[in-house]
Amino acid sequence: MSYDVHQTDGGRKFVIISGDFDFSDDLSQFRDLATREHLFAVGFDSPGGNVAKAMELGRIVRGLNLSTVQTRKLECASACSLAFLGGISRFAEPGSIGVHKSSFRDDSGVEVDDAVSAVQQTTAEIIGYMSEMGVDPALLQLSLSYNSDDIRYLSGSEMAKYKVTTPNAAPLPSSDDVREAPAAVAVTPSGVQAKEPSLEVPVARNGVVRHPKGRAPIKIRGDGDAETIGEARNGAPLRILEVQGDWYRVSVGGNVGFMHYSWVHVTQFEEDAGERRYIQVKSFSSLPEAEVFVRKSPVPLSAHLAANGWFAVTLKDVYAEDEAKDISNALKGHxxxxxxxxxxxxNTYVRKVCCE
Structure with a gap:
């Protein structure tokens, strides 16, 4: 596959993914491209390919909160239709999405029972994926009505019926409004063009609770001494209604209140160590100061843009909680x-900005 980045006259960037989905495709390069270029949408020019890889890409698209768009000028058929479903918002022109039943190639003398089992497993995975993406699994029944050597292109009403498209989704800009994005033309897996990391902090819109104690308090106002009106467990999804200094006004678990920004992992931020821990050793108000500190250090370090616009310097690696405490104490001792x-x-780290 190849990735061609374009942008509108307003500066918003989107990518067209071209080629077949192959099991060996390294999609980390797409993830890196999407976060580095701050894409807002994905389109496709693909006849299909490996179903598992298409669903993997769809989940990455969903995880990055990207929209998907499809026009009849480009092709998105077979497995590509599954990747399209990953969009948080989905627009497609009638006749631009093609479906059919998946094929099973017996290239290695697979026993009949094993082949049937493999097809059943793939079918179950597709149904689960469609449900995960908010699409009516009945779409699969329609797909199974067409053999792998045939294609059924969905009408606009069918895409709405099966929730392939989402209400009020915006289309791609017309070709007159689109131009190639500078420094991001025809980016392919053979070599992604290096570029200085952005120092822009994205707007925090949603995220999940991530508190060192496993649960975060919900405050009646943005103040650590304010009354606690509830709690939210780690992993609970939330919407960020407003940013007030170091506090987010959030909606979570049926409650509306305030959480300190360090208790929330923001989905729009690119940094995410999951349950692992960073060891922060210093912070700076400017990137040049942070770079000098990192390069002079006797231990490997990285610098991260933080939500407050400062730069947090940490050990280069992340660790399990107990391991992080032991390593921190040992390095302090020496x-x-x-x-x-x-x-x-x-949670407050937006993206790594230094230094490889």
């Missing part, structure tokens, strides 16, 4: 990092 270095979940 004078290799500052005594006030702290173990953190890194």
């Amino acid at each position: 004078g290799l990092i500052a005594k006030d270095s702290m173990v953190t979940v890194g």
Whole structure:
């Protein structure tokens, strides 16, 4: 596959993914491209390919909160239709999405029972994926009505019926409004063009609770001493209604209140160590200062843009909670990092900006 980045006159960038989906495709390059270029949408020019890889891409698209768009000028058929379903918002012109039943190639003398089992497993995975993406699994029944050597292109009403498209989704800009994005033309897996990391902090819109104690308090106002009106467990999804300094006004679990920004992993931020921990050793108000510190350090470090616009310097790797505490104490004991270095979940880190 190849990735061609374009942008509108307003500067919003989207990518056209071309080629067949192959099991060996390394989709980390797409993830890197999407986060680096701050894409807002994905389109396709693909006849299909490997179903599992298409669903993997769809989940990445969903995880990055990207929209998907499809026009009749380009092709999106077979497995490509599954990748399209990953869009958080989905627009497609009538006749632009093609479906049919998946094929099973017996290239290695697979026993009949094993082949049937493989087809059943794939079918179950597709149904689960469609449900995960908010699409009516009945679409699969329609797809199974057409052999793998045939294609059924969906009408606009069918796409609405099966929830392939989403209400009020915006189309791609017309070709007159689109131009090639500078420094991001024809990016392919053979070599993604290096580029300085962005220092822009994206707007926080949604995320999940991630608190060191496993549950975060919900405050009546943005103040640590304010009354607690509820709690939310780690992993609970939330919407960020407003940013007030170091506090987010959030809607979570039926409650509306305030959480400190360090208790929330924001989906729009690119950094995400999951349950692992960073060891933060210092912070700086400017990137040049952080770079000098990182390059002079006797231990490997990285610098991260933080939500407050500062730059947090951490050990280069992330660790399990107990491991992070042991490593932090050992490095402090040998004078290799500052005594006030702290173990953190890194919720406030937007993206790594230095230094490979």
